[in-house]
Amino acid sequence: MKKISYLILIALVITSCKEEHLTDANLIVNKAIEAHGGDNYENISAEFDFRNRHYTVDRRGGRHGKFTYTRTTEDSIGTLKDVLIQAKKFTRYLDGKEVSISEERKAAFTSSVNSVLYFALLPYPLNDVAVKKEFLGETELEGNTYYKIKVTFGKQGGGEDYEDIFCYWFNKETFTMDYIAYSYEESDGWGTRFRKAINRTVVGGIIFQDYINMKAKKELGLPPVEGHDRLFIEGQLEELSRIENTSIKVKSRDVAS
Numbered sequence: 001m002k003k004i005s006y007l008i009l010i011a012l013v014i015t016s017c018k019e020e021h022l023t024d025a026n027l028i029v030n031k032a033i034e035a036h037g038g039d040n041y042e043n044i045s046a047e048f049d050f051r052n053r054h055y056t057v058d059r060r061g062g063r064h065g066k067f068t069y070t071r072t073t074e075d076s077i078g079t080l081k082d083v084l085i086q087a088k089k090f091t092r093y094l095d096g097k098e099v100s101i102s103e104e105r106k107a108a109f110t111s112s113v114n115s116v117l118y119f120a121l122l123p124y125p126l127n128d129v130a131v132k133k134e135f136l137g138e139t140e141l142e143g144n145t146y147y148k149i150k151v152t153f154g155k156q157g158g159g160e161d162y163e164d165i166f167c168y169w170f171n172k173e174t175f176t177m178d179y180i181a182y183s184y185e186e187s188d189g190w191g192t193r194f195r196k197a198i199n200r201t202v203v204g205g206i207i208f209q210d211y212i213n214m215k216a217k218k219e220l221g222l223p224p225v226e227g228h229d230r231l232f233i234e235g236q237l238e239e240l241s242r243i244e245n246t247s248i249k250v251k252s253r254d255v256a257s
Contacts, residue, residue, distance in 0.1 A: 001188075011205060022102055023135050024135065025135040025149050026133060027091045028147045028149060028170055028175070029114075029126045029127065029133060029149065030127070031175040032123045032168075032175045033124055033127065034105040034175070035174060035175040035176055035207070036123055036124070036176070036177065036206065037124065038146050038205075039061070040204060040250075041124045041206065042059070042062040043059060043065075044059050044060075044062070044155040044204065044206070044251065045057075045060070045119040045207075045249070045250070046163055046204070046249065046250045046251070048120065048208070048247055048248040050116060050243075050246075051243050052073070052074075053071055053073050053183065054072040055070065055072075055117060055120070056069070056070045057120075058175070063127065063128070066086065067087075068083065068198060069083075069087070069113055069117045070084070071084075071113045071116070073227045078094050079095055080092065080094055081094075081096075084110055084114060087110070087114050089255050090106045090110045090113075091136060092106075094111065096229075098117070103184045105183070119207070120208065120245060122180070123168070123177050126151060126168070127204055129154075130153045131151055131152075131154075131156060132151065133151055133209040134149065134150040134151075134152075135147070135149060135166070136148040137203040138172065141169060141232065144178070145171075145172040145173075146169040146171060146172060146178065146229075147172055148167065148169055148226075148229070150165070150177055150225075150226060151168065152164075152165055152166075152169050164184055164185070164242065165182065166180065166181070166210065166225065167180070167181040167226050167228065167229075169229060171214070176207070177197065177209075179194070179232070180197075180211070181194045181225045181227050181228035181229070191215070191222075192215065192222060192225055193213060193215055193240075194216075194231070194232060195213055195214070195243065196210035196212045196214070196232075197211055198210050198212060198242070201248070203248045203250045204249075204251065205250075206210070206243060206250055210245065211242070212239055212242060212243075213239070213240045213241045213243050214232075214237040214238060215237065216228070216231055216238075217238055220236060
Protein backbone atom coordinates (compact mmCIF):
# COMPACT_ATOMS: atom_id res chain seq x y z
CA MET A 1 0.00 0.00 0.00
CA LYS A 2 2.82 2.39 0.89
CA LYS A 3 4.48 1.72 -2.47
CA ILE A 4 1.24 2.33 -4.37
CA SER A 5 0.59 5.54 -2.39
CA TYR A 6 4.12 6.70 -3.13
CA LEU A 7 3.69 6.09 -6.86
CA ILE A 8 0.39 7.96 -6.85
CA LEU A 9 2.06 10.88 -5.07
CA ILE A 10 4.87 10.96 -7.64
CA ALA A 11 2.31 10.93 -10.47
CA LEU A 12 0.43 13.82 -8.89
CA VAL A 13 3.63 15.83 -8.47
CA ILE A 14 4.60 15.24 -12.11
CA THR A 15 1.13 16.23 -13.28
CA SER A 16 1.09 19.38 -11.17
CA CYS A 17 4.52 20.35 -12.48
CA LYS A 18 3.33 19.98 -16.05
CA GLU A 19 0.28 22.11 -15.29
CA GLU A 20 2.45 24.72 -13.59
CA HIS A 21 4.82 24.91 -16.53
CA LEU A 22 1.95 25.26 -18.98
CA THR A 23 0.76 28.37 -17.19
CA ASP A 24 4.16 30.00 -17.53
CA ALA A 25 3.94 32.69 -20.23
CA ASN A 26 7.68 32.60 -20.90
CA LEU A 27 7.70 28.83 -21.40
CA ILE A 28 4.73 28.98 -23.76
CA VAL A 29 6.33 31.74 -25.84
CA ASN A 30 9.63 29.83 -25.96
CA LYS A 31 7.82 26.76 -27.28
CA ALA A 32 6.03 28.92 -29.85
CA ILE A 33 9.30 30.45 -31.06
CA GLU A 34 10.75 26.95 -31.38
CA ALA A 35 7.69 25.77 -33.33
CA HIS A 36 7.92 28.73 -35.72
CA GLY A 37 11.64 28.53 -36.47
CA GLY A 38 13.76 28.50 -33.33
CA ASP A 39 17.45 28.99 -34.04
CA ASN A 40 16.73 29.72 -37.71
CA TYR A 41 15.81 33.27 -36.67
CA GLU A 42 19.20 33.96 -35.13
CA ASN A 43 21.33 34.68 -38.22
CA ILE A 44 19.22 35.19 -41.32
CA SER A 45 18.83 37.22 -44.47
CA ALA A 46 15.15 37.30 -45.47
CA GLU A 47 13.07 39.22 -48.00
CA PHE A 48 9.45 39.44 -49.11
CA ASP A 49 6.96 41.70 -50.87
CA PHE A 50 4.03 43.33 -49.10
CA ARG A 51 1.57 45.76 -50.70
CA ASN A 52 3.83 46.65 -53.63
CA ARG A 53 6.87 47.21 -51.44
CA HIS A 54 9.95 45.05 -50.99
CA TYR A 55 11.17 44.34 -47.44
CA THR A 56 14.37 42.75 -46.16
CA VAL A 57 15.74 41.77 -42.77
CA ASP A 58 19.40 41.03 -42.09
CA ARG A 59 20.16 39.67 -38.63
CA ARG A 60 23.58 38.64 -37.32
CA GLY A 61 24.66 37.51 -33.88
CA GLY A 62 21.30 36.41 -32.51
CA ARG A 63 18.82 38.36 -30.42
CA HIS A 64 21.38 40.83 -29.07
CA GLY A 65 23.38 41.11 -32.26
CA LYS A 66 23.08 43.47 -35.23
CA PHE A 67 20.04 43.73 -37.46
CA THR A 68 18.93 45.90 -40.36
CA TYR A 69 15.49 46.32 -41.93
CA THR A 70 14.91 47.84 -45.38
CA ARG A 71 11.86 48.84 -47.40
CA THR A 72 12.12 49.62 -51.12
CA THR A 73 9.39 51.40 -53.07
CA GLU A 74 9.27 52.16 -56.77
CA ASP A 75 7.82 55.67 -56.89
CA SER A 76 7.05 58.08 -59.74
CA ILE A 77 10.08 60.11 -58.67
CA GLY A 78 12.40 57.09 -58.53
CA THR A 79 13.42 54.26 -56.21
CA LEU A 80 12.96 55.02 -52.53
CA LYS A 81 14.88 52.86 -50.07
CA ASP A 82 14.36 53.14 -46.32
CA VAL A 83 17.06 51.65 -44.08
CA LEU A 84 16.44 51.05 -40.38
CA ILE A 85 19.37 49.88 -38.22
CA GLN A 86 18.72 48.36 -34.78
CA ALA A 87 15.17 49.80 -34.97
CA LYS A 88 16.67 53.24 -34.17
CA LYS A 89 18.77 54.78 -36.94
CA PHE A 90 16.61 55.59 -39.99
CA THR A 91 17.91 56.77 -43.36
CA ARG A 92 16.00 57.34 -46.59
CA TYR A 93 17.61 57.12 -50.04
CA LEU A 94 16.29 58.22 -53.43
CA ASP A 95 18.00 56.46 -56.33
CA GLY A 96 20.93 55.67 -54.06
CA LYS A 97 21.40 59.18 -52.65
CA GLU A 98 20.55 60.06 -49.05
CA VAL A 99 17.49 62.28 -48.62
CA SER A 100 17.15 64.84 -45.83
CA ILE A 101 13.80 64.48 -44.00
CA SER A 102 12.33 65.91 -40.79
CA GLU A 103 12.60 64.11 -37.45
CA GLU A 104 8.81 63.75 -37.44
CA ARG A 105 8.83 61.91 -40.77
CA LYS A 106 11.78 59.79 -39.63
CA ALA A 107 9.74 58.70 -36.60
CA ALA A 108 6.72 57.88 -38.77
CA PHE A 109 8.77 55.89 -41.30
CA THR A 110 10.65 54.10 -38.53
CA SER A 111 7.36 53.01 -37.00
CA SER A 112 5.85 51.80 -40.30
CA VAL A 113 8.93 49.82 -41.38
CA ASN A 114 9.42 48.30 -37.94
CA SER A 115 5.74 47.33 -37.71
CA VAL A 116 5.73 45.28 -40.93
CA LEU A 117 8.93 43.41 -40.02
CA TYR A 118 7.78 42.92 -36.42
CA PHE A 119 4.63 41.10 -37.52
CA ALA A 120 6.49 39.11 -40.19
CA LEU A 121 8.99 37.77 -37.61
CA LEU A 122 6.49 36.94 -34.85
CA PRO A 123 6.68 35.20 -32.43
CA TYR A 124 10.47 35.69 -32.32
CA PRO A 125 10.29 39.34 -31.05
CA LEU A 126 8.27 38.25 -28.01
CA ASN A 127 11.47 37.59 -26.07
CA ASP A 128 12.85 41.10 -26.57
CA VAL A 129 13.99 42.84 -23.37
CA ALA A 130 11.10 45.34 -23.17
CA VAL A 131 8.38 42.67 -23.51
CA LYS A 132 6.22 41.87 -20.49
CA LYS A 133 4.19 38.65 -20.77
CA GLU A 134 1.14 37.53 -18.79
CA PHE A 135 -0.68 34.18 -18.96
CA LEU A 136 -4.45 34.72 -19.23
CA GLY A 137 -5.58 31.10 -19.25
CA GLU A 138 -6.90 28.78 -21.93
CA THR A 139 -9.67 29.37 -24.45
CA GLU A 140 -11.45 27.50 -27.25
CA LEU A 141 -11.40 28.91 -30.79
CA GLU A 142 -12.80 27.11 -33.83
CA GLY A 143 -12.50 23.69 -32.24
CA ASN A 144 -8.98 24.06 -30.83
CA THR A 145 -7.63 24.91 -27.38
CA TYR A 146 -5.29 27.88 -27.02
CA TYR A 147 -2.95 29.39 -24.47
CA LYS A 148 -3.80 33.07 -24.19
CA ILE A 149 -0.88 35.43 -23.55
CA LYS A 150 -1.09 39.19 -23.01
CA VAL A 151 1.94 41.31 -23.97
CA THR A 152 2.77 44.85 -22.91
CA PHE A 153 6.02 46.80 -23.17
CA GLY A 154 8.31 48.66 -20.82
CA LYS A 155 8.98 52.30 -21.68
CA GLN A 156 12.73 51.63 -21.67
CA GLY A 157 13.46 49.84 -24.93
CA GLY A 158 9.79 49.59 -25.90
CA GLY A 159 10.05 52.04 -28.79
CA GLU A 160 7.61 54.77 -29.82
CA ASP A 161 4.65 52.38 -29.51
CA TYR A 162 5.44 51.05 -26.04
CA GLU A 163 1.86 51.72 -24.87
CA ASP A 164 0.40 49.24 -27.37
CA ILE A 165 -1.19 46.08 -25.97
CA PHE A 166 -1.06 42.70 -27.70
CA CYS A 167 -2.77 39.38 -27.07
CA TYR A 168 -1.68 36.09 -28.64
CA TRP A 169 -3.39 32.72 -28.91
CA PHE A 170 -0.98 29.77 -29.17
CA ASN A 171 -2.32 26.36 -30.17
CA LYS A 172 -2.07 24.07 -27.14
CA GLU A 173 -0.98 21.08 -29.26
CA THR A 174 1.29 22.64 -31.89
CA PHE A 175 2.24 25.97 -30.24
CA THR A 176 1.60 27.79 -33.51
CA MET A 177 0.49 31.43 -33.22
CA ASP A 178 -2.96 31.26 -34.79
CA TYR A 179 -4.60 34.52 -33.64
CA ILE A 180 -3.42 38.00 -32.61
CA ALA A 181 -5.25 41.02 -31.18
CA TYR A 182 -3.66 44.39 -30.52
CA SER A 183 -4.28 48.06 -29.82
CA TYR A 184 -2.51 50.91 -31.56
CA GLU A 185 -2.55 54.68 -31.45
CA GLU A 186 -4.21 56.58 -34.29
CA SER A 187 -4.20 60.32 -35.01
CA ASP A 188 -7.66 60.63 -33.44
CA GLY A 189 -7.31 58.10 -30.62
CA TRP A 190 -6.85 54.38 -30.23
CA GLY A 191 -7.87 51.47 -32.43
CA THR A 192 -7.88 47.68 -32.08
CA ARG A 193 -7.45 44.82 -34.55
CA PHE A 194 -7.80 41.04 -34.55
CA ARG A 195 -5.91 38.79 -36.96
CA LYS A 196 -6.50 35.17 -37.88
CA ALA A 197 -3.53 33.30 -39.41
CA ILE A 198 -3.99 31.74 -42.86
CA ASN A 199 -1.80 30.41 -45.69
CA ARG A 200 0.95 29.11 -43.43
CA THR A 201 4.19 28.21 -45.22
CA VAL A 202 7.73 27.24 -44.17
CA VAL A 203 10.69 28.95 -45.85
CA GLY A 204 14.24 28.41 -44.65
CA GLY A 205 12.98 26.58 -41.58
CA ILE A 206 10.79 29.53 -40.50
CA ILE A 207 7.00 29.68 -40.53
CA PHE A 208 5.52 32.62 -42.41
CA GLN A 209 1.78 33.20 -42.41
CA ASP A 210 -0.77 35.60 -43.84
CA TYR A 211 -3.70 37.00 -41.88
CA ILE A 212 -7.33 37.98 -42.14
CA ASN A 213 -7.33 41.44 -40.57
CA MET A 214 -10.49 42.30 -38.61
CA LYS A 215 -11.92 44.98 -36.34
CA ALA A 216 -14.83 45.19 -33.91
CA LYS A 217 -18.12 46.47 -35.26
CA LYS A 218 -18.51 50.23 -34.86
CA GLU A 219 -21.30 50.01 -32.29
CA LEU A 220 -18.98 48.16 -29.90
CA GLY A 221 -16.71 51.19 -29.50
CA LEU A 222 -13.20 50.28 -28.32
CA PRO A 223 -13.41 46.82 -26.73
CA PRO A 224 -10.46 45.52 -24.65
CA VAL A 225 -7.79 43.68 -26.60
CA GLU A 226 -8.12 40.63 -24.32
CA GLY A 227 -11.80 40.23 -25.23
CA HIS A 228 -11.39 39.91 -28.99
CA ASP A 229 -11.51 36.12 -28.91
CA ARG A 230 -15.04 36.33 -27.47
CA LEU A 231 -16.02 38.89 -30.14
CA PHE A 232 -14.63 36.58 -32.82
CA ILE A 233 -16.68 33.66 -31.52
CA GLU A 234 -19.82 35.81 -31.36
CA GLY A 235 -19.39 37.13 -34.91
CA GLN A 236 -18.83 40.70 -33.71
CA LEU A 237 -15.76 41.29 -35.90
CA GLU A 238 -15.72 42.38 -39.53
CA GLU A 239 -12.98 41.82 -42.10
CA LEU A 240 -10.97 44.86 -43.13
CA SER A 241 -8.19 43.44 -45.28
CA ARG A 242 -5.80 40.57 -45.94
CA ILE A 243 -2.19 40.73 -44.76
CA GLU A 244 -0.31 38.77 -47.42
CA ASN A 245 3.45 38.50 -47.91
CA THR A 246 4.69 37.14 -51.24
CA SER A 247 7.98 36.14 -52.89
CA ILE A 248 9.44 35.09 -49.53
CA LYS A 249 13.10 34.10 -49.50
CA VAL A 250 15.24 33.16 -46.49
CA LYS A 251 18.95 32.46 -46.34
CA SER A 252 20.91 31.51 -43.21
CA ARG A 253 23.94 33.71 -42.67
CA ASP A 254 27.42 32.77 -41.61
CA VAL A 255 27.72 34.27 -38.12
CA ALA A 256 31.22 35.54 -38.94
CA SER A 257 30.18 37.21 -42.21
